[in-house]
Amino acid sequence: MHAWPASEVPALPGQGRDLRIHDTATGGPVTLDPGPVARIYVCGITPYDATHMGHAATYNAFDLVQRVWLDTKRQVHYVQNVTDIDDPLLERAERDDVDWAALAERETALFREDMTALRMLPPRHYIGAVEAIPGIVPLVERLRDLGAAYELDGDIYFSVDSDPHFGEVSHLDAAAMRLLSAERGGDPDRPGKKDPVDPMLWMAAREGEPSWDGGSLGRGRPGWHIECVAIALDHLGMGFDVQGGGSDLVFPHHEMGASHAQVLTGEFPMAKAYVHAGMVALHGEKMSKSKGNLVFVSALRREGVDPAAIRLALLAHHYRADWEWTDQVLQDARTRLAHWRAAVSRPDGPSADALVEEIRDALAEDLDAPAALAAVDRWVVLQESKGGTDAGAPGVVSRAVDALLGVAL
Template identity: 55%
Template sequence: MQSWTSPAIPALPGRGQRPQLHDTATGERVDPVSEGVGTLYVCGITPYDSTHLGHAFTYVAFDTLNRVWRDAGVDVRYAQNITDIDDPLLERAEATGVDWRDLANDQIDLFRSDMSTLRVLPPDHYIGVVEAMDLLVTAVEAMLAAGAAYRVEQDIYADLSADDRFGSLSHLDPEAMATLFAERGGDPDRPGKRAPLDPLLWRGQRPGEPHWDGHSLGPGRPGWHIECGAIAADYLGLPVSVQGGGQDLIFPHHEMGTSHLRFLPDPGTHGDQSTQGRSREPIRCFVHTGLVAYQGHKMSKSLGNLVFISRLVAHGVDPRAIRLALLDHTYRDSWEFTHPQLEIAGTRLARWRQVAAEPVREESTAAKFLERLRTALADDLDTPEALRVLDSWARERGAGDPGLFADAVDALLGVDLRD
């Protein structure tokens, strides 16, 4: 799958600091980079509706991590999936009378356009489930071989009882797990399952549904949770430095996807099951973004309270102001969008653009502001503090080096003040 064109990133003098990130699983601050390499896997879209502000908040947050890592000299390797075959996509296609492939392609194109408009750096690997089908089949076969999966008629389920570390990410009690599993696509009442929470790995062929050759699994299509783990392992290797997404993915999606990974062979072992039971966790750090509300409720397709990026831009909102409005919130916090936030961001953008056009002065104190900016971002990507540092820098009219001011805003926050 082709992603989108990458914007240029200005080079900054010196080197930034590697960020300490809040790990959802432990609640501690960690630096998950190993030997100078930072691998990043962020769950992608199910392409049945346009990119809204909630999506954008997540992808801009991880774009900030990408930029901060690069500024610190980290070799960043980034992968993202697209769930281009799933029940919600098929249901929307049927409801609208559109072929599911056409619906997916249209929404993927719009997502690419929105990410390009927001100047989000593209992933190195942008992988659709359909194109990764053989990889996912192999992963499910490996789980069966490891004794971590079982058949129920033509379907295959993960056996969560095989994983004594299940629950170590979300730390939820069984009642809360059961509630969320049922609300978020699970099938706790399926007859024949060994336990209600056991998730689907492979859905056998049903009449009228798209299906693929599952080799020893039989024809069908994959469940949701297996796709991210298998794609991350294959394209990034294990352990992955950071697995990211919205807070609503903590359970069941990331909890179960990580559980699946514990039973897949390490990349490079060529299917050797001797790696099973290894003590090393497959993910070093889980990073989750807050949820965005509008009109008193979390943005939801069912409620119809979505604020789409493309519509904001079509109505004349500068995409740079959208990005600044998103960055004015700590990535881990949930918040409610109001239109005045865009006006505040637009005023900030105009002020900063004026500063970027200031003449260079002989004496400059810009270096101290750059250091403060880097320190703020190294503190668990504290973008609201970064904006305050830049406001102070702007009040000093660029502190004698408006070019460095503009480069820093572009390189670290993804906002081009010169355009």
Template identity: 60%
Template sequence: MRSWSSPDVPSLAELGLGVGPVVRVHDTATRDLRPSDPAETARLYVCGITPYDATHMGHAATYLAFDLLQRAWRDHGLDVDYTQNVTDVDDPLLERALATGVDWMDLAAREIELFREDMTALRIIPPANYVGAVETIDLVVGLIDRLDQAGSVYRVDEDLYFDVHADAGFGAVSGLTEEQMLRIFPERGGDPDRPGKKHPLDCLLWQAERPGEPSWETRLGKGRPGWHVECAAIALEHLGTDFDVQGGGSDLVFPHHEMSASEATVATHEPFAQSYVHAGMVGFEGEKMSKSKGNLVLVSKLRAAGHDPMAIRLALLAHHYRSDWEWFGEEITAAEKRLAVWRAAVSRTVAPSGPDLVTVIRTAMTNDLDAPSALDAIDAWAADDSAADPQAGRTVRTAIDTLLGVKL
């Protein structure tokens, strides 16, 4: 599947400012900050959209978080191998297509293209491998075969399920108790009450053909993949085992990332990822942001209303990526004001020291992607009317572009 165009990311090293520190990010599995410092190439997998709706601010906040991680890695001198999936066949997509009378493939294609446009406008670094579920049926079937050989697959009617307790470490990613898992599982696509399952938490690997739904003819029978095995198969194919970061929104910790990790571990006998990094949820004026409530704040609508994409990006950067927060109308107003102040500040003939500010921004961004602290430091620099460095404007402009992705 085609990705989107990549923004130009300037190099601070080319300005004689060396490379940034080792990146530390919060690992959900260990509940602690962990250094992420591979030898040459950082490997990143981020779970992508199910394309039944447009990009809202929660989506944008998640993909921005992992854009910041890529920028911090690159500033440290690393290459990045980034893979993202698109769940372009799944129940929510099929349900929306049926409800709106649109062919599910047309709906998916339309929303994927809008997502590409939004990511391009926000200057999000694209994945090298942008992979749809529909194009990975053979990969999924191969992984299910490996799980079957490991004795962790069983049949319920014509569907195939994964025995989650075949993984001795099941539960390590989320740290949840079984009671907590059972409460969350049905809220996030699970079917704990299905008759015939060995355990309520066992998850679907392969769904046999249903009347009126898309399916593919395979050696497993005619059907389509389960959600968790899709991501496990794509990640293993493009990144291998024990890759650096598995990322996504915090709503994916359980069951999605827990299940994907267990499936991959049972199949390969190797760790799935070194760290599990999750972005917080974005609400709207005290409520969950959702289509049913009609309160989605869409990136495309903000752009259509004339808001500068860099102001949208700044509005997101004002919140730490791991925090849960609420979108209010003044978010974009404050971001546009900040953007104007910064653009004026970097245009000054002489300004306070640029390299000193670069050090502060780098320190913030390599300390669990602390964008709000970086923004505060830039605000203080912009407000300082002392004049010492004739190159400061260029230096700071480059640093803001390189590390925060904001084009001034």
């Protein structure tokens, strides 16, 4: 599966700071010091109802991570998956009376278009669950051979008791885990499971549903969590720098994925930092496919909204915060964009050297994009009120905003 084209990232003078970011597993900040190549895995979409503003906010957060690392003169090895086979996708295809594979292909293509328009830097590897199945099957077989997996009516489950570190990502109690498992694709009430929250590794073929050759597992399809583990281990290995996604992935997805990988390899932890973006609401409720209260990037683009304004609307909120999309949020972003573009269109202006360092400092401190925007706003106000004599300043601001914030002026 191919990703989307990369926009050029302007080179800036000097060098950025190492990233200090909130780690869900420890509950506090960690300073990441990757080697020459920083490694990040971000969980991708299940391709239906793409790309809504919640998606966009999440991928914007991890685009900033990439940009901070690139500014430190590192390379970035970024991997993202597409869950192009899963129950919700099949349910949507049946509801709409369309082929599930065609639906996945269409929505993935739309997602690529939206990511391109928003200037999100693409992953080096963009892998679909279906194409990863040949690598998933041996991992499930190995977990079974290790005694960490068991069969139940033909399905294969992972035993959470097999990982001594289970629970160290989310730090939830058993009752909370069971509740979230039921809400987020698990089956805690199924009789015969060793633990109610044990997740499925391999689903035996169901009549009328797609299935693949699973070798000794029989025909079927992979569970959600083992998909990402197989892709991450194949392309990044253990101990990569950041495991990212929305806060709704903390449990069960990232908790289970960590345990799968740790049992498979005997190493701990799977990732040095577990980083999660907040949820976006509309009309007081979390924006979600199940509620149908979605604002789509593609719809806004069709209405003529500049993608740079959409990106500024996202950047106006700290990535870990839960926030609400409103018409005013978008209008504020459009107004800000107009002021910024007018300011950098002048032939000269106030010196911008300090501004570049302010943006770097803000982003290095847990991706504080609102503080970075406020710094640019201050330069723009100074430009509008007093101007300046530095002929290079508008260009410096334009390149810094592009390179570090992904906004083309």
